[in-house]
Amino acid sequence: MLDFNSILGHKSIKDHLQKAIAEGHPNHAYIFNGEEGSGRKTMADTFAAALCCQSDSSDKPCGKCMACMQAASKTHPDIIRITHEKSRIGVDDIRNSLLGDITIKPFSSNYKIYIIDEAERMTEQAQNALLKTLEEPPAYAVIILITTNTGAFLQTIMSRCVTLQFKPLETRVISDYLMENEKLPDYFAKLCAAFSGGSIGQALKFAKNEDFEQIKNECLYYLRNIDSLSIDVVNDMVDTLGKRKADVKVYLDLMHLWFRDILMFKATQDANRLVFLDELMVIKRQASKYGFEALGTILDGFYTVQDRLNANVNFDIAIQLLLLKMREH
Known part of the structure; x- marks a missing residue:
């Protein structure tokens, strides 16, 4: 109606x-x-x-x-x-x-x-x-x-x-709608809302997209262990992203949100402000390892990679350097 x-x-x-x-x-x-x-x-x-x-x-x-x-x-x-x-x-x-x-x-x-x-x-x-x-x-x-x-x-x-x-809707409004009307769990509703750009239509697409769930799980596997991955695994991830150019932006946005959560928790110690609330223990551990300067460098690196992706120039090198920064810091 x-x-x-x-x-x-x-x-x-x-x-x-x-x-x-x-x-x-x-x-x-x-x-x-x-x-x-x-x-x-x-x-x-x-x-x-x-x-x-x-x-x-x-x-x-x-x-x-x-x-x-x-x-x-x-x-x-x-x-x-x-x-x-x-x-x-x-x-x-x-x-x-x-x-x-x-x-x-x-x-x-x-x-x-x-x-x-x-x-x-x-x-x-x-x-x-x-x-x-x-x-x-x-x-x-x-x-x-x-x-x-x-x-x-x-x-x-x-x-x-x-x-x-x-104008774009507030992420809280979208996540509340997804929890109430689509019966999504709190964590996944917040993630879809964060990805939506303030659009309820886009949030619903993510919520109902099985590929998004698969990409999220793959990305989280790497992110949970990013500070201890071997060079070979990092190179495998670069190869994976290179072969799935259609999904690269989703991967990058997920990684960006992850490090945004680490920075947010390190600065505020407020778990309620996290998108990846279900990963709180990992976020806490990584927040204790990364310094503010390192997190700033990593977050800035996402914009460089995005620019390279848009220009179709040296993307593989840019994403490899970014992943190595995440690992080294």
Whole structure:
């Protein structure tokens, strides 16, 4: 069921949209900007359902009327989703799906809502075609542009839309959600939340990804024993990472979080602030061995390796040096 209360975070955005619904004066065009998995699509669907809701209640969408059920099943005739199969949304896509339809009044609602996902893919010609409608929209029309990049829009498009910025959620909010709704153990929920970048969608992907669990276990095997590994084992790890380039970033992020935990515990002695809480005894032992300067050097080394990875330059050498630093300190 579509419900504002079930959407994690984004209180100011929910308040803004619910006020527009209550007053009966939604803007004619919105830009929902944020990272993938940040809740933009769910918010757009919920807002559209609320605008079409037939309930007399002030708490919309009610989730019970015919309009709400149609909205939830994506069959409401007045909620139009503009999709595309190509890498770009061309002028013909906008003309055929929006401009040719928007002059027809709503079928059963007071509003007609158009949702364009990945709107940053619109060509300049498509945006110019849309602009004419944004300048003189029908009173019943509401257009929602969902994007990860407002920089791709013409300034004239931006100036005619209300932009709502979907900020990353706090890791605590995400981990609490995963524990309550996905029944994840505390430790794994915190790990998925830490990896999510503030995106509940990304956190859920990690939580349900069996490869992530396997990579985590492999990485932890090395990390638990990093200060006593032989050179041969270090070289084997470099070879493993070299062969699994698609997973390298996950490995690096796991290792970075591990050493961040060591530094955090060394500085605060507060176990509650650790991501790898289940590894507390190992974290304690390693925190007693590493000095602050060494930890700073290691953590800085992750950025060097990441830069080399992005540039595809001397990655194997960079990761080998980093692993040796971890081992030697």
